[in-house]
Amino acid sequence: MVPLLIVWLGYGEREATGTSMMAIVVIAALAVTLQGIYGNVDPSNAAVVGIPAIAGAIAGTAVQQRVPERAISLLFAVLLIVIAAELIVP
Amino acid sequence: MSSIAAALMGFAGGMVGGLLGVGGGILFVPALVIFLDESQVRAEATSLLAIVPVAIVAVWRQLGYGNVRVREGLVIGALSPLGVGIGVVVANAVSQRALELIFAGLALVIALQLVIRALRPPDRPAARARARARP
Numbered sequence: 001m002v003p004l005l006i007v008w009l010g011y012g013e014r015e016a017t018g019t020s021m022m023a024i025v026v027i028a029a030l031a032v033t034l035q036g037i038y039g040n041v042d043p044s045n046a047a048v049v050g051i052p053a054i055a056g057a058i059a060g061t062a063v064q065q066r067v068p069e070r071a072i073s074l075l076f077a078v079l080l081i082v083i084a085a086e087l088i089v090p
Numbered sequence: 091m092s093s094i095a096a097a098l099m100g101f102a103g104g105m106v107g108g109l110l111g112v113g114g115g116i117l118f119v120p121a122l123v124i125f126l127d128e129s130q131v132r133a134e135a136t137s138l139l140a141i142v143p144v145a146i147v148a149v150w151r152q153l154g155y156g157n158v159r160v161r162e163g164l165v166i167g168a169l170s171p172l173g174v175g176i177g178v179v180v181a182n183a184v185s186q187r188a189l190e191l192i193f194a195g196l197a198l199v200i201a202l203q204l205v206i207r208a209l210r211p212p213d214r215p216a217a218r219a220r221a222r223a224r225p
Contacts (some may be wrong), residue, residue, distance in 0.1 A: 001166065001199045002111045007207065015159065017111025024113050024145040027170045032138035041182035045096075045126045049118050050140030051167025052097045053104030053162030057144045060108020062150040071210035076110055077208070080201035083116075087194035090187075 004005055026051035096125035098142065108148050113141035 001023060005016035035041050064072065103117030115137045122133035152158045180188055 003204050007203045009201065011159075014152075014155070014157040015111075018110035018149065018155070018157030019163040020168070021145050021148045021152060022158050022160055023167035024111075024141065025149055026164060026167025027139040028113060028138050028145055030140060030167075030171065031124065032135070034135075035135035036092070038135070039189075040132050041139050042122075042126075042128065042132065042136045043139060045122055045128060046136045046139035048093050048096050048126065049100035049103070049121050049137070050143055052101035053107070053114055053118070053140055053144045054104075054138055054147050055142045056101040056104025057108035057114070057148040058104075058151060060105040061111075061148055061155070062108075064109050065155055072110065073204045073208035077201040077204040079106075079110060079112075080197040080204070081118075084194040084197040084201070087190040 003073075003080065008075060013072040017064065017072065047064060092125040094123045099125070103140075104144050107141075107144055108151070111148075113137075114144055115141055 001020045002013075002016045004012040005019060006013060011019065032041060099117050099121035100114075103114030104123070106112065106117060106129060107114030115134070118137035118140050119130070119133045122136055123126040123130060126133075128136060149163075153160075185190070
């Protein structure tokens with residue numbers, strides 16, 4: 001979502017990540033509701049991972065304001081290459 | 091001990107999420123599978139529950155920094171079930187391996203576009219687009 005907002009729609013990097021997060025709130029809330037109905041969600045494990053992650057997100061967004069926007073693009077490119085490698089290696 | 095490892099990976103996932111505008115599931119799912127003994131399917135579901143508060147807090151911070159186009163984000167989120175529907179149809183039409191390779195190719199093309207864009211001298215199709223978007 002973030003790279004498409006940047007490359008296709010001309011968003012600035014920070015704006016793309018913030019707007020992507022807005023969409024993720026909606027998407028994750030819908031999806032977790034469905035998964036909850038199927039009984040696949042473990043709330044206590046979600047808390048173990050998610051509560052520290054909230055602190056991580058505050059740190060991550062703060063750091064993001066202090067790095068050049070093109071660094072965000074380059075980091076995202078690295079993330080995509082890692083994902084592609086994971087998919088290609090069987 | 092393994093809860094501490096999962097919590098540390100959760101923190102790292104939140105950090106990557108906040109930095110790059112992703113949910114953090116890329117680290118939450120392996121944390122849940124490796125350290126908290128969840129199956130892949132359950133881990134993906136549990137990861138979604140962790141993503142919700144992370145994304146809400148990240149949006150709250152980014153609103154403060156002036157980096158959220160709220161209406162467009164909501165529209166993208168609301169349209170996503172449509173994308174899921176198309177994805178399911180495509181996923182059933184081609185083999186798992188073909189799907190992996192198609193997705194990998196797409197990821198590499200987009201990565202290349204991001205690199206080209208980032209390495210370009212700071213001139214300005216993107217800046218112009220931003221100027222257009224903010225009257």
